[in-house]
Amino acid sequence: MTVSVFSLAPSQQDQYIARLACLGIVLSVVEAYFPSPLPGVKPGLANLVTLLALQKLGWRAAVAVNLIRVVASALWLGSLFTPGFFLALSGACGSLLLLGIAQYLPKPWFGLISLSLFSAAGHLAAQCLLAWLWLLPSQGLLYFLPFLALSAWLTAIVNGWLCQRLLEPHHASTA
Amino acid sequence: MKHPLGLGDVLCILFFGAVVLALFNWSWQHAPAQEAIVRVGGKIEHRLSLRLNQTVTVKGALGPTEIEIRQGQIRISRDPSPRQYCVQQGWLQRAGQTAICLPNQVSIELPTATHSHDSLSF
Numbered sequence: 001m002t003v004s005v006f007s008l009a010p011s012q013q014d015q016y017i018a019r020l021a022c023l024g025i026v027l028s029v030v031e032a033y034f035p036s037p038l039p040g041v042k043p044g045l046a047n048l049v050t051l052l053a054l055q056k057l058g059w060r061a062a063v064a065v066n067l068i069r070v071v072a073s074a075l076w077l078g079s080l081f082t083p084g085f086f087l088a089l090s091g092a093c094g095s096l097l098l099l100g101i102a103q104y105l106p107k108p109w110f111g112l113i114s115l116s117l118f119s120a121a122g123h124l125a126a127q128c129l130l131a132w133l134w135l136l137p138s139q140g141l142l143y144f145l146p147f148l149a150l151s152a153w154l155t156a157i158v159n160g161w162l163c164q165r166l167l168e169p170h171h172a173s174t175a
Numbered sequence: 176m177k178h179p180l181g182l183g184d185v186l187c188i189l190f191f192g193a194v195v196l197a198l199f200n201w202s203w204q205h206a207p208a209q210e211a212i213v214r215v216g217g218k219i220e221h222r223l224s225l226r227l228n229q230t231v232t233v234k235g236a237l238g239p240t241e242i243e244i245r246q247g248q249i250r251i252s253r254d255p256s257p258r259q260y261c262v263q264q265g266w267l268q269r270a271g272q273t274a275i276c277l278p279n280q281v282s283i284e285l286p287t288a289t290h291s292h293d294s295l296s297f
Contacts, residue, residue, distance in 0.1 A: 110184065114181075145198055145202055149195045
């Protein structure tokens with residue numbers, strides 16, 4: 001009897017993507033247990049990880065990190081293929097789509113706060129579209145939308161700012 | 176000192192802030208309703224104009240439900256349902272709003288101009 005060993009050597013990039021996705025999963029799971037004033041209002045901290053991936057490794061890596069995060073955190077929470085999972089997935093796709101466009105904005109003027117805002121807008125738009133087409137084809141969603149948009153706007157600014165702070169070189173270590 | 180906030184960032188914050196404000200404005204701009212449909216046990220009992228101040232009482236499964244119309248608004252002012260959800264909903268005035276007293280099988284609805292769905296199930 002022979003034992004065949006098959007191994008793929010992960011590249012540096014693969015390992016970095018895995019590490020970021022792992023961070024994202026932890027943030028998603030922690031966030032899932034946060035009390036929320038309205039269904040859908042969340043800090044969206046896991047988007048920090050997507051922004052980091054976009055900034056450090058490019059858009060393709062951001063796609064990988066975000067999709068791995070969505071699927072794996074759903075596995076962890078036991079919500080795979082539930083409506084909530086599809087909402088999260090559509091939100092991730094929407095935000096990645098807008099990030100793919102927004103990353104070409106001229107760099108010195110448009111920083112991470114801009115990227116974060118575009119990402120949040122794509123996330124909310126895609127989620128609401130899916131919810132409206134599939135889950136709640138009624139007017140009720142319309143009354144929710146402004147509050148969701150307000151919370152998305154606020155959290156996007158905070159997250160963008162946090163991400164910018166994370167990417168700044170450490171004053172202590174450079175001194 | 177790194178640039179904390181670029182010009183584009185400020186523009187983006189203002190732009191998306193304006194979008195949020197526009198959404199608030201747009202979603203609350205639903206036209207005030209003109210009439211209300213009162214249902215008892217799923218059947219239409221009354222169609223009431225919201226222009227006429229009046230109090231109507233209908234008989235539900237548990238007892239009488241009192242419906243009050245005043246100044247273009249409508250509410251359920253009295254109902255025998257144990258949890259009083261429909262009473263606590265207060266005044267309704269915009270198209271698309273509803274108040275449902277489930278135990279008493281009474282509901283009021285302010286109809287929208289178009290109905291895209293007959294029913295919804297979850």
